[in-house]
Amino acid sequence: MRIVFMGPPGAGKGTQAKIICDKYGIPQISTGEILRAAVKNGTEMGKKAKEFMDAGKLVPDSVVIGIVKDRIKEKDAQPGYVLDGFPRTLEQADALKAMLAEIKTPLQIALNLDVRDTLLVERLLDRAKKEGRPDDTEPVIKQRLETYHSQTSPLINYYKKEGILVEVAGEGTLEEVTGRILGALKGIG
Numbered sequence: 718m719r720i721v722f723m724g725p726p727g728a729g730k731g732t733q734a735k736i737i738c739d740k741y742g743i744p745q746i747s748t749g750e751i752l753r754a755a756v757k758n759g760t761e762m763g764k765k766a767k768e769f770m771d772a773g774k775l776v777p778d779s780v781v782i783g784i785v786k787d788r789i790k791e792k793d794a795q796p797g798y799v800l801d802g803f804p805r806t807l808e809q810a811d812a813l814k815a816m817l818a819e820i821k822t823p824l825q826i827a828l829n830l831d832v833r834d835t836l837l838v839e840r841l842l843d844r845a846k847k848e849g850r851p852d853d854t855e856p857v858i859k860q861r862l863e864t865y866h867s868q869t870s871p872l873i874n875y876y877k878k879e880g881i882l883v884e885v886a887g888e889g890t891l892e893e894v895t896g897r898i899l900g901a902l903k904g905i906g
């Protein structure tokens with residue numbers, strides 16, 4: 718099962734991706750988490766990524782494309798994976814399509830979690846209190862939403878054209894959303 722999880726920051730992508738991955742026994746590949754780990758470990762990549770992340774901007778395509786290319790080759794990803802937070806630009810989507818075509822394992826579904834902006838800001842500010850992520854401050858949240866609308870939301874149409882888009886309402890309780898996602902994934906093996 719090869720899935721992409723899309724949606725604005727705060728839509729619940731990470732939380733839902735984890736639940737789905739546990740259920741299907743496949744890895745969750747989160748570019749945000751990989752980048753945060755690189756920042757924490759002070760690697761060269763982390764140093765480069767940090768200023769973009771702290772500003773709510775996207776890390777350069779070449780960096781994240783490289784991360785995903787290496788990660789999907791690993792053994793645990795052979796039965797499938799959930800890509801969480803990647804792709805985020807048309808260039809990333811094209812690169813993903815090309816790398817998967819090369820190994821003859823196309824994406825099966827691109828799931829878009831849809832949530833209103835006002836609710837997103839509320840959720841992210843609430844998360845800021847609990848987790849203290851450095852990019853969960855109000856100005857950076859606003860910038861991340863803007864980045865999402867200008868650079869990432871065009872991917873909804875991209876995957877619609879590819880014929881693999883599934884839209885899921887991301888509002889309601891965590892369990893309700895999981896239920897909708899599981900319903901949408903039924904029949905994909």
Ligand code: ADP
Nearest residue numbers: 726727748749769770774775776781802803805
């Ligand atoms: P959120 O969805 O809440 O914004 P993520 O953990 O997915 O959180 O991403 C955090 C930050 O990491 C982003 O704001 C961005 O700077 C960087 N990032 C993550 N994934 C990508 C990607 N695919 N392309 C570019 N930058 C990325």
